[in-house]
Amino acid sequence: MIDLKKTIADFISYIIIEKGLAKNTALAYKSDLSKFFVYAQKKNIAVENFEHNDITDFLWEIKNEGLKPRSLYRMMETLRQFYKFLIVEELIKTNPTVYLTAPKIPEHLPGMLSSEEVDALLTSVSATDETNIRNRAMLELLYATGLRVSELINLKFSNINLEECFLKVLGKGSKERLIPFGNKAKDFINVYLKKRKPKSGEEDNIFITRLGKKISRIEFWRQLKNIAKNAGIVKNITPHTLRHSFASHLLSGGADIRFVQEMLGHSSISTTQIYTHLDNAKIKSQHKKFHPRS
Structure with missing residues (x-):
């Protein structure tokens, strides 16, 4: 079974050092993973045993809780990167996030001054x-x-x-x-x-x-x-x-x-x-x- 505490620490180091993501982005990923792990514990499914349907069930649940499209998109990206990392580290053999479809994000034109x-x-x-x-x-x-x-x-x-x-x-x-x-x-x-x-x-x-x-x-x-x-x-x-x-x-x-x-x-x-x-x-x-x- 995966040591979640060590795996999270290794994953955060991976996305900062090898992927070049900013520290604030890494912290956002960590926060997303915390929500995911709470769900996994609630469903009594080990993270490494999640399948595609389990992932979509999780995303559907947080969407129904009122998560906005942009936040949902980021959660999906967090899970994609996390499971890619598990593949790279040879902790899992199949990636359950491969066929995820991103939600349509409404275009937001930024506020500006004349x-x-x-x-x-x-x-x-x-x-x-x-x-x-x-x-x-x-x-x-x-x-x-x-x-x-x-x-x-x-x-x-x-x-x-x-x-x-x-x-x-x-x-x-x-x-x-x-x-x-x-x-x-x-x-x-x-x-x-x-x-x-x-x-x-x-x-x-x-x-x-x-x-x-x-x-x-x-x-x-x-x-x-x-x-x-x-x-x-x-x-x-x-x-x-x-x-x-x-x-x-x-x-x-x-x-x-x-x-x-x-x-x-x-x-x-x-x-x-x-x-x-x-x-x-x-x-x-x-x-x-x-x-x-x-």
């Missing part, structure tokens, strides 16, 4: 005290580069070249990428660094709290909500909204999709293509409004 809304958001931050100047610098850089919020708050002095206006990011799957940014972001970062008081603590982190600690994603999200409210923006805004806006505005301005893919750190261009759908929707709207035969 150029005017981005401008209103940025200029609403009063550059007076250190916190406000830091927030303005962070927002300018976020919109200039399309960084993920985790990449932004973990940005270190060793990752940025202010003279050349480039920064280096280690993104998902430990993939490194170089991203340029403009003078606007550079100027506000320089203003912030002049105001940033020397503190003990997270000295290598660029963006820190008044206590010298690295700013958390929750704190930054809270600050962004307040800034959006003061700017009179009623849309539900998250740090990812600026990432979406960055990508869409680049593409609508004529940027090559592969350039945008590289900037965002997407492993597949199909992920980036969702932003072209935003432009297609705009084109369709304009055609319907102005074409005489629409």
